[in-house]
Each structure stands twice: as C-alpha cells, then as structure tokens.
Amino acid sequence: MALSVPLSGAALRAGALEVVVLGGHLLLYPTGVRQEKREKAVAAPPASRPPVLLLHGFTDNRSVFVLLRRALGADGLRHVEAYNYSPFTRDLRVTARHLARRVDELCERTGRERVDLVGHSLGGLVGRYFVQRLGGDARVRTLITLGTPHAGTRVAPFMDAHPLVRQMRPGSEVLAELAGPAPGCATRCVAFWSEFDAVMSPVGTARLEHPDLRVENVQVTGIGHLALPAHPAVIAAVRRTLDEPVAAPRTEVADPAPVPPTQATTPPATTAAGPPDAASVA
Secondary structure, eight states: OEEEOOSTTHHHHHHHHHHHHHHHHHHHGGGGSSOOOOOSOOOOOTTOOOOEEEEOOTTOOGGGGHHHHHHHTTTSSSOEEEEOOOTTOOOHHHHHHHHHHHHHHHHHHHTOSOEEEEEETHHHHHHHHHHHHSSGGGTEEEEEEESOOTTOOOOOGGGTTSHHHHHTSTTOHHHHHHHSOOTTOOOEEEEEEETTOTTSSSTTTTSOOOTTSEEEEEEEOSOOTTTTTTOHHHHHHHHHHHHSOOOOOOSSOOOOOOOOOOOOOOOOBOOSSSSOBOOEEO
16 A cells, blocks of 8 residues: 655655644644543443554654544544653663553553554554564554654664664664564554655665564655654544454464555645645555
C-alpha cells in the first residue's frame, strides 16, 4: 500500500510542511509536558473498539498527537490516551517495561483484554519491544508505527552521546534483540514510512521486516518525519487500519514482499496540519 502525491515539487512541499508542523508543535509542546489525568474507570459503549495508547518520540511529548487523538476518538467508539514516558529515559527497554504496566492498567480501567498502540519514531520501537520481547502481543491487538527506525538510523552522529540515540543506531544491542526470533507473535504490525523522512537514514529504515511478524508496510510520499502523526491523509489511514477487524494469526508468516510506491495525481486535500497537500491511499 502507498500514500502518494505527485513527485513534482514533492520534496519542497514536504520540507515546507515540516516547518509549519514544527512551528505548531512548538506552540503546543508546553501543553503536553505533564502526564495526562486518567479516569478511574471508562465505560465502554456498545460495539466499541479497543482502546488506543499513543507513544511519542525522542525528546517529545503527548502534544504531538493532538490531531490524531481527536480523529481517533471522534465517533465515541474508541477510548484514546497518550503516554508520556520520562524525558530522562536512558534505555527504551526500561520504558517498555513501564509501558507494560500502563497497558495492564488501561485494560483494567476499560474492561478490555487488548489495546491498540500507535507509536511515533522512538515510541514505535518502545511499543515493538514490549510486543516482541515482553509478551505484549497478548495485550496488543495492533501496533502502528510512524517513522520508526526499525532497522536503525545513522542521522545526527553528533548525538551518539545519548544512550537512547545509540540504541536507535544500526547494529545496536536493542535492534539485535528485535531482530531475533518472535515465533507466534499475535500482534498485527503496520509501519508507515516515507522517502522524505529526513530522520530516517538510510531511507526505508522505517520499514518493518521480520519473518515472524504479521507486517504491513505503508509507504508515504510527500510527508516528512514531524508531519507523520499530524497529516490528514496519514491520520485517516491510521483510523481505517484500527477500524479493520484483525484476523487470527497464521501459524506461518511469509516474508512481507516489498510494495512499490504508486505515484498518482490527486486533487489537493484540505489539511489541518499545514498548507494544502495531496495525499491519498492508492
């Protein structure tokens, strides 16, 4: 599957959109510094969908999900929360263990046995570690990652002093653990990636390739790293993905075949995250 825009001027438009999204996010950032208040109990409406927990990226907070959260909860059939992990985190594996407790607590409050996770950038790796290495597939129905360096990224080598950044480098101990066997993993994984994601180096490292996982890779074009959780086309695709029923896991999972991007000319769409852009599911 691919979300596509016309190639002419796509890189320029993606860069301009990143600037707009960055400006908006800097204004909202202070509103997401504190951990959100949690209801003691959540009454699930009839025919409701699993609750969703949103996981932000490195040095970020829950404010990055303002638009996505609103869209996912718009019909009242889905409870949505965002999880702020500590800005002093030095090991994503520790954060994944904290996430495990947070998911158990969310299930208890909502009366549901499973949840859906949506992680942007580092948040996607935290969710994946929980699913693959901590038995989280028993609790997570679907894991969606947005611009997550599943194969590691070499961007910003000057930041290697930070242990979290080192864990996101190709060949790190954490990524080696995630590359290991995960037989019978019951979670469906959907990875959104973009050729204009400047944080992913090399391009395509946000694709998720693992022989034991049930994976769908969705290529996005014309959208940069910061815009992934805020762009209307991506938000709509995430919502459709979470609305879909999830089939029971297969006993054998074949290697996911790469899906070539489909370039198509589409009419401009009104965006909530910046200037008009064209992006649609092809």
